[in-house]
Amino acid sequence: MKLKIASLVMASALSLPALAQTEIQWWHSMSGALGEWVGDIANDFNGKQKDYKVVPVFKGNYDESMAAAVAAFRAGNAPHVLQVFEVGTATMMASKGVVVPVEKVMRDAGYKFDPSAYVPAVAGYYTAPNGQMMSFPFNSSTTVFWVNLDAFKAAGIATDKLPQTWPEVALAAAKLKANGHKCPFTTAWQGWTQLESFSTWHNTELATKGNGMKGMDARLVVNSPLHVRHIENLGNMAQQGLFVYKGRASSAGTPFESGECAMSVNSSAAYAGVKKNAKFQFAVGTLPYYPDVTGAPQNTVIGGASLWVMSGKKANEYKGVAAFFDYLSDPKIQAANHKRTGYLPVTMASFKLTEESGFYKQNPGTDVSVNQMIRKTTDKSRGIRLGNYVQIRNIEDEELEQVWAGKKSAKDALDSIVKRGNEQLEKFEKANKKG
Amino acid sequence: MQKQTVFNAKWLPWALIAPQACVILVFFFWPAAQALVQSFQQSDAFGTSVEWVGLDNFKALWADESYLASFRTTAIFSALVAGIGIGVSLMLAFFADRVRHGAWAYRTLLVMPYAVAPAVAGVLWLFLFSPSVGLVAYVLARVGLEWNALLNSHHAMALIVITAVWKQVSYNFLFFLAGFQSIPKSLIEAAAIDGAGVWRRFWTIQLPLLTPTTFFLLVVNTVYAFFDTFGIVDATTKGGPGKDTAILVYKLYFDGFKALDLGGSAAQSVVLMTIVVVLTVVQFRYIERKVHY
Numbered sequence: 001m002k003l004k005i006a007s008l009v010m011a012s013a014l015s016l017p018a019l020a021q022t023e024i025q026w027w028h029s030m031s032g033a034l035g036e037w038v039g040d041i042a043n044d045f046n047g048k049q050k051d052y053k054v055v056p057v058f059k060g061n062y063d064e065s066m067a068a069a070v071a072a073f074r075a076g077n078a079p080h081v082l083q084v085f086e087v088g089t090a091t092m093m094a095s096k097g098v099v100v101p102v103e104k105v106m107r108d109a110g111y112k113f114d115p116s117a118y119v120p121a122v123a124g125y126y127t128a129p130n131g132q133m134m135s136f137p138f139n140s141s142t143t144v145f146w147v148n149l150d151a152f153k154a155a156g157i158a159t160d161k162l163p164q165t166w167p168e169v170a171l172a173a174a175k176l177k178a179n180g181h182k183c184p185f186t187t188a189w190q191g192w193t194q195l196e197s198f199s200t201w202h203n204t205e206l207a208t209k210g211n212g213m214k215g216m217d218a219r220l221v222v223n224s225p226l227h228v229r230h231i232e233n234l235g236n237m238a239q240q241g242l243f244v245y246k247g248r249a250s251s252a253g254t255p256f257e258s259g260e261c262a263m264s265v266n267s268s269a270a271y272a273g274v275k276k277n278a279k280f281q282f283a284v285g286t287l288p289y290y291p292d293v294t295g296a297p298q299n300t301v302i303g304g305a306s307l308w309v310m311s312g313k314k315a316n317e318y319k320g321v322a323a324f325f326d327y328l329s330d331p332k333i334q335a336a337n338h339k340r341t342g343y344l345p346v347t348m349a350s351f352k353l354t355e356e357s358g359f360y361k362q363n364p365g366t367d368v369s370v371n372q373m374i375r376k377t378t379d380k381s382r383g384i385r386l387g388n389y390v391q392i393r394n395i396e397d398e399e400l401e402q403v404w405a406g407k408k409s410a411k412d413a414l415d416s417i418v419k420r421g422n423e424q425l426e427k428f429e430k431a432n433k434k435g
Numbered sequence: 436m437q438k439q440t441v442f443n444a445k446w447l448p449w450a451l452i453a454p455q456a457c458v459i460l461v462f463f464f465w466p467a468a469q470a471l472v473q474s475f476q477q478s479d480a481f482g483t484s485v486e487w488v489g490l491d492n493f494k495a496l497w498a499d500e501s502y503l504a505s506f507r508t509t510a511i512f513s514a515l516v517a518g519i520g521i522g523v524s525l526m527l528a529f530f531a532d533r534v535r536h537g538a539w540a541y542r543t544l545l546v547m548p549y550a551v552a553p554a555v556a557g558v559l560w561l562f563l564f565s566p567s568v569g570l571v572a573y574v575l576a577r578v579g580l581e582w583n584a585l586l587n588s589h590h591a592m593a594l595i596v597i598t599a600v601w602k603q604v605s606y607n608f609l610f611f612l613a614g615f616q617s618i619p620k621s622l623i624e625a626a627a628i629d630g631a632g633v634w635r636r637f638w639t640i641q642l643p644l645l646t647p648t649t650f651f652l653l654v655v656n657t658v659y660a661f662f663d664t665f666g667i668v669d670a671t672t673k674g675g676p677g678k679d680t681a682i683l684v685y686k687l688y689f690d691g692f693k694a695l696d697l698g699g700s701a702a703q704s705v706v707l708m709t710i711v712v713v714l715t716v717v718q719f720r721y722i723e724r725k726v727h728y
Contacts, residue, residue, distance in 0.1 A: 405586040
């Protein structure tokens, strides 16, 4: 009986209206230190006004939270705001009637929304072919080059000028190996860093139609001579023990932090982790390139995630979402977020603010990612937008591993990525054309 | 005088199986029917546009070389998991049955892994075998074996087989132990008096009498290897290197829950279900003949 009363009380307490405050559900994938960051953002916003209450809910990593949102949407109880990783962008854009463009949410609520305030490579990534900005850039990172300076000194390599090009990287790796280093070079997120960002950095298409930005009928062209040359180069480095493969996704992050690997290509958002865990002097450099390629270096491509507004909610709730996004757009807030997490400042104003505060001088290397991004983008470098991209990234992992293991030539592997990837693109195009 | 109680009510047997039937209906038949329906559809992730595509999803699977290769991988994996799992647990049960002191402790320890979730088991073994920090990898390197499950297919396969077997050994062990203990002592004693040693008694008396248990476990372990192991693969190899440990159920899980391709994933689940039904029928028709009840 006691239990029954208790549960009755609980049920009535839960069903009470939240005192005229409109709740905004925000599903995200930020764990650990970044999870605390998201909680602080919500608390700060909730403390500054009384009408709305943002409730952040951790729903697992990116693919888990997206799967959860899909299930919730089908059941009719999707959250108001969903954090979606860059890989899911095409899927979100193609799902008609699922999302409300962020530009519309802001305008409807009476805020002025200026997409040109954003860093071009960031805004472009989330802008539909008709010029409408679809989602709100939240946490963006890009690919940078990490160097263990202590290991460089031990191998007698100059530390005042980091390797800028792939031949210089190979040379440094050879010196490190000659000095007894077990893992001279590694890379995280091989699909993102060695194919996607590599392509835009060299102003070369990864896929036709401006890497899919201009339409769903884009097809992969990642078996071009330049791509074959690069993967062949890395494959040879792997056979010589200069490049040591440390696994898919972010697995290569830990071996760099522990000092096991001396050079690494990884996300700029690895900064917080490296700064906290590395017991050595480190430096951040720009992504290496091939100096004989005209147009290189162009700009690198972003990773990370953006916030999508789900459809089917009440007008008042959309006002709350707009108020929250307006709060997030404040350059001061953005600069603070950039300094705290290592994610890119997504607007030019917040970048200038950070620069003026002297942060980049005190923390050398933190501006590398920004400088790689704040350039005028080209049709080939604006971003990547491909359907079924989760599968395609997986195909890239599978095929590249065959090259690192010496089982397949670079050409065969890249041909296979193109063939298998295009099957996915065709399937996506077919599934999304009708409806 | 009749000792057995006879229930004459016609409804009683139905009422007694009703709870179980409901559970099976809701948690098996209904989702299975859903999967069957979805396998003939193609839709975007959020299900806003659903289109009937007939057999397109199945045709796409047959056209996919990597899917066909996955059958071979799955066959090898399942045979290894069922074979090694049954062999090891039979051995453990044999010895545990003979232990006189502290039998309870041994049994509890042997049963414990069954309570561990597949993903946790995967992470546990991944750490043990991790080339840079793993204990097992360290020992292997000391004896001259350069362990690298990231690029060596055999190593990766060994890793998921060991993890899957480790998790299932407890279950098998329990059944074998019960099996050993249900063998009448008189048979063993009679054989011992006739001069049969431990091994002779095992091969000619205990093992033949355990064939029903072994057969049951063969079916259960095959189903386990086919269906229940995606968590292990996801936590350890993610199907790599290449596609060399991408067993059917992992590809299904990946396509459905990570890549949100529900139609393709549903088609795969129908194929997988068919395979397991056929396998089970074959096992009952042909292998069961060799079973002594």
